Amino acid sequence: MPLIASLWTGTSGLLTSSNALNTTAHNMSNLDTEGYTRQQVQQGTRDYNMINRTKSANAEQQVGLGVEYTSCRQVRSVFLDKSYRTESGRAAFYNVSYDCMIEAEDLLQEMNGAEFADSMDNLWRAIQDLDRDPANTVNMNTLISRAAEFTSRAKAVYQGLTNYQSNLDQTIDGYVKTINEYGKRISELNKEIVNVESGHREHANDIRDERNLLLDKLAELGRIDYSEDVFGNVLVYFEDTPFVMTDHVNTMAVDRVLESTSGYATPYWEYMATTKTDPVTGYKEVVDISAAKVYNLEQPISSSAGTDIGKLRSTLLARGDHNATYHDITGGDEVDADGNPIAVSDEIVAGFYNRSISQSVVMNIEAEFDQLIHNVVEKINEVIENAASNPARVNPEKWVTNDILESVSDKQYGKAYSALTADEKAVVDKAAVDQAAKQFDLFVQVTDDEQGVVRYDIGSKADNGQLIGYPAGSIRIGTTVTNIKINEELLRDPGLLSMRDIEGNEDKQMTEALKQAFRTEDYTLNPAVATKVNFVDYYNSLVSQVANSGDVYDSITDQQTVTVNTISSAREQIVGTSSDEELEFMIKFQNAYNAASRYINVVSEMLEHIVTTLGS
Numbered sequence: 001m002p003l004i005a006s007l008w009t010g011t012s013g014l015l016t017s018s019n020a021l022n023t024t025a026h027n028m029s030n031l032d033t034e035g036y037t038r039q040q041v042q043q044g045t046r047d048y049n050m051i052n053r054t055k056s057a058n059a060e061q062q063v064g065l066g067v068e069y070t071s072c073r074q075v076r077s078v079f080l081d082k083s084y085r086t087e088s089g090r091a092a093f094y095n096v097s098y099d100c101m102i103e104a105e106d107l108l109q110e111m112n113g114a115e116f117a118d119s120m121d122n123l124w125r126a127i128q129d130l131d132r133d134p135a136n137t138v139n140m141n142t143l144i145s146r147a148a149e150f151t152s153r154a155k156a157v158y159q160g161l162t163n164y165q166s167n168l169d170q171t172i173d174g175y176v177k178t179i180n181e182y183g184k185r186i187s188e189l190n191k192e193i194v195n196v197e198s199g200h201r202e203h204a205n206d207i208r209d210e211r212n213l214l215l216d217k218l219a220e221l222g223r224i225d226y227s228e229d230v231f232g233n234v235l236v237y238f239e240d241t242p243f244v245m246t247d248h249v250n251t252m253a254v255d256r257v258l259e260s261t262s263g264y265a266t267p268y269w270e271y272m273a274t275t276k277t278d279p280v281t282g283y284k285e286v287v288d289i290s291a292a293k294v295y296n297l298e299q300p301i302s303s304s305a306g307t308d309i310g311k312l313r314s315t316l317l318a319r320g321d322h323n324a325t326y327h328d329i330t331g332g333d334e335v336d337a338d339g340n341p342i343a344v345s346d347e348i349v350a351g352f353y354n355r356s357i358s359q360s361v362v363m364n365i366e367a368e369f370d371q372l373i374h375n376v377v378e379k380i381n382e383v384i385e386n387a388a389s390n391p392a393r394v395n396p397e398k399w400v401t402n403d404i405l406e407s408v409s410d411k412q413y414g415k416a417y418s419a420l421t422a423d424e425k426a427v428v429d430k431a432a433v434d435q436a437a438k439q440f441d442l443f444v445q446v447t448d449d450e451q452g453v454v455r456y457d458i459g460s461k462a463d464n465g466q467l468i469g470y471p472a473g474s475i476r477i478g479t480t481v482t483n484i485k486i487n488e489e490l491l492r493d494p495g496l497l498s499m500r501d502i503e504g505n506e507d508k509q510m511t512e513a514l515k516q517a518f519r520t521e522d523y524t525l526n527p528a529v530a531t532k533v534n535f536v537d538y539y540n541s542l543v544s545q546v547a548n549s550g551d552v553y554d555s556i557t558d559q560q561t562v563t564v565n566t567i568s569s570a571r572e573q574i575v576g577t578s579s580d581e582e583l584e585f586m587i588k589f590q591n592a593y594n595a596a597s598r599y600i601n602v603v604s605e606m607l608e609h610i611v612t613t614l615g616s
Contacts, residue, residue: 006603012066013596016043020589023072027577028586035213037074037575039205043067074205080571081212085219087567089309091560092220096314098557100168100361101550107160108365108543119153120539122146123376124518131511134389134499141494147380147442148486154373158481161323161366165264168319168362172265175221175312176252182218183236183249186211190233190246197232204232222294222310239294239310241269255289262322267312268292297321301359320363325480326371328357329526365546368525372538373481379517379535381441385434389499389507392436399436400429408432440497443484 020041030036109115126146130139189211196204211234218224218236225237229246236244243250250271259266272292275284297317301308308314357363384390392399402417408431409417413424420428490496499507521532525541533541 007600009066010596010600010603012068013599014593016067017589017593017596021586021593024582024586024589027582028579031577031579035209035216036577037076037205037209037212038577039072040075041072072205073203074208075574077571077574080567080574084564084567084571085216085224086309087560087564088216089219089223090303091557091564092311093308093314094553094556094560096311097318097361098550098553100318101546101553103164104161104362104365105543105546105550107157107164108546116153116157117539119146119150120536123150124536127511127514127518131508131515134506134508134511137495140497140499144442144486144490144494148491151443151484151486154481158366158369161362161369165319165323165362168315169264171315172267172312172319173254175315176254176267179218179221179238179312180251182214183244183251186214186234186236186244187249190244193232220311222312223306241294252294255286258286258289259293264319264321267294269294297359317359318361320357320360324357324363324367324370326367326374327478328363328367329371364526365542368542370481372535372542373484374479375523376535377443377479377484380514381443383510383513383517384440384442384497385437387507387510388501389497389510390437390440391496392433392439394500394502396433396436399439400432404432404435408435440490441487442490443479444487445479445483446485
């Protein structure tokens with residue numbers, strides 16, 4: 001082998017070892033870089049020079065030209081990547097649900113330092129005190145004060161829940177924006193990778209690291225599927241919908257008008273929405289997103305179906321689509337034009353249960369809490385209305401006005417009171433007393449003007465024939481936590497309820513009925529719960545249910561965290577950079593570099609010796 005050619009062999013060793021050292025140094029310098037994948041040098045032999053080939057020889061006479069730097073590749077596991085991204089998305093889903101439960105539990109347990117349970121206990125004690133001395137004006141005043149405290153704290157708890165819904169709603173805007181940013185950046189990185197790798201043996205490893213990190217982060221926000229084409233582009237599907245394609249990105253948008261009566265955000269795919277174009281300005285207006293929504297939130301949560309993955313879906317489910325009331329779990333007083341009860345969905349479980357809230361953490365709690373307030377208010381008012389000591393029953397001549405008589409007569413018989421027969425007047429008189437007795441309800445509904453919202457009547461329809469929805473906070477038929485207040489007449493003069501019947505006797509039957517209302521185990525948290533409780537235990541059951549659900553989500557979150565950590569550790573063993581291992585490689589390649597250098601020095605000395613000898 002010619003000595004001059006031997007120099008090329010040594011040079012190839014120097015170049016290859018130098019490149020390997022650079023790669024090792026690159027790995028060492030990125031030990032703490034997020035998303036960095038260990039790079040590995042691949043080496044091979046250069047083509048051999050053929051010297052002689054004879055039929056009689058056992059082997060061809062060839063001369064090697066040294067080592068070749070083949071490529072620098074990433075070390076990754078496709079299986080572990082997919083597993084990590086699926087399980088991290090599932091862990092994020094349940095972590096959001098757990099955080100919601102913790103927040104709800106805090107709201108139920110404490111309000112400005114005073115537990116709502118205290119107001120329930122205080123109201124119950126006030127009823128017991130009134131039972132001991134019904135005619136005592138101080139006891140009646142205490143009952144009214146405790147009822148006002150009960151109402152105030154109930155509103156504060158419910159307001160805290162609705163405020164939390166609004167916070168979750170704002171979070172959704174941020175998630176959609178982030179998803180779009182990730183998609184656009186992945187598309188940009190696809191183009192950079194194709195430009196670097198097209199027609200070359202070079203690998204865009206650092207660019208691929210950034211893209212892989214974005215896929216990791218995107219997987220926490222929603223369920224993704226992806227594949228890489230022959231050119232190096234990664235094609236991403238988000239919730240089974242094309243998201244990042246080779247030449248474009250299908251972005252999401254947020255609607256707060258078309259699909260939401262409450263003004264809450266509904267993510268949808270822009271390219272799938274129905275639009276109309278203004279012929280003058282050319283402005284495109286979205287008119288229908290029913291077929292473009294990112295999620296169908298009525299799908300059951302299931303790991304097998306992949307509906308328990310991603311922060312975005314979990315936040316949408318936790319937030320719900322409106323501020324729930326007792327109507328959502330009982331059907332309330334809602335009836336259609338034919339007088340039939342309205343259920344928001346066809347799903348009926350031992351009563352009405354609006355399917356849209358069945359998977360919502362916050363809406364379930366709102367509905368169950370509002371149901372407690374509704375039942376307490378309605379039961380106390382019912383006892384007062386039917387009490388023998390009700391002023392309208394003690395002195396009907398004073399409280400049953402002509403307006404009440406005329407209103408009842410018109411509703412009952414469709415004609416004026418003066419036109420009624422004696423028997424008909426007797427029926428109207430009784431009904432008018434019942435109507436007048438309502439003037440002394442402890443709890444009354446606020447008026448539309450006081451509430452500052454539009455009232456939506458049951459059964460009313462829009463121009464398209466659909467039942468009108470109920471925006472968050474709107475006044476609806478029946479007493480809810482948002483539309484009650486204490487009767488101002490009783491606040492001004494608690495003595496109106498003297499607690500003495502027409503004969504002047506203390507009305508012990510009324511106080512006993514109030515006590516019985518609180519003790520009767522006749523209420524359930526929702527139609528799916530069979531255990532019945534009384535008012536005092538209802539709230540404790542609600543708090544316990546939230547705490548137990550929180551423990552369940554906490555347990556699932558812990559299990560998912562263990563799964564994610566296990567997969568992450570396995571993946572890190574492949575993609576991670578070890579300083580000890582890289583130092584070993586550095587010593588190895590350094591020795592190889594030194595060996596190649598010494599080889600070149602020896603060949604150089606031989607050449608020098610030959611030249612010197614021949615020259616002399």
